[in-house]
Amino acid sequence: MAGPDSTAATKSHQVGDTSAKLNNLTLRIWPPTQRTRDAVINRLIETLSSSQSLLSKRYGTIPKEEASAAAMLIEQEAFSLAGASFSGEDDSGMEILQVYSKEMSKRMLDTVKARAASTTSTADPSDSAQVDSNNAVSAGGEEFISSSTKADA
Numbered sequence: 001m002a003g004p005d006s007t008a009a010t011k012s013h014q015v016g017d018t019s020a021k022l023n024n025l026t027l028r029i030w031p032p033t034q035r036t037r038d039a040v041i042n043r044l045i046e047t048l049s050s051s052q053s054l055l056s057k058r059y060g061t062i063p064k065e066e067a068s069a070a071a072m073l074i075e076q077e078a079f080s081l082a083g084a085s086f087s088g089e090d091d092s093g094m095e096i097l098q099v100y101s102k103e104m105s106k107r108m109l110d111t112v113k114a115r116a117a118s119t120t121s122t123a124d125p126s127d128s129a130q131v132d133s134n135n136a137v138s139a140g141g142e143e144f145i146s147s148s149t150k151a152d153a
Contacts, residue, residue, distance in 0.1 A: 030093025030100075031083065037075060044071035044108060055108070059116040070111050078103035 032040075047053045048067035056062075062070065082100035 028093050030086070030096045031079075032097075032100075037079065040104070041071045041075050044074055044104070047108070048112065055112050059112040060119060062112070062115060074104055074107040074111065077107060 045064070045067045047055060048062045048070060049064045050056055051061050061067075078100050081103050082096050085099050086096050
């Protein structure tokens, strides 16, 4: 039977081993797992096709099938571009994740603007809208900041 000193020594050794393992632990966020990429695509689809998103309220909704195809393309292009920009100096992947997020945001905004412009031009030429180029979308489509849209009279 082990005495109290033996049990304390064992626990101290276990804590030391755990501490050493945690010191060697490196958190890497790039590349994202396929599960994470799929979640990003689903969020993009929701943002593009939902009438509740700020982008949809401003530029109109995109049908679910079209939004799905656009979201997959947006994510794939952003992932490829971010991966190509990886220099190897960023151990955690934070900088490359920022590139990925910014590219998705930019491409999502470009997609909805292009679709709105094509819809507007085919719907009623006298009802065209001029959109400021100062629009921005934050990482992952969580927050949208936009300038005003001026309707031509």
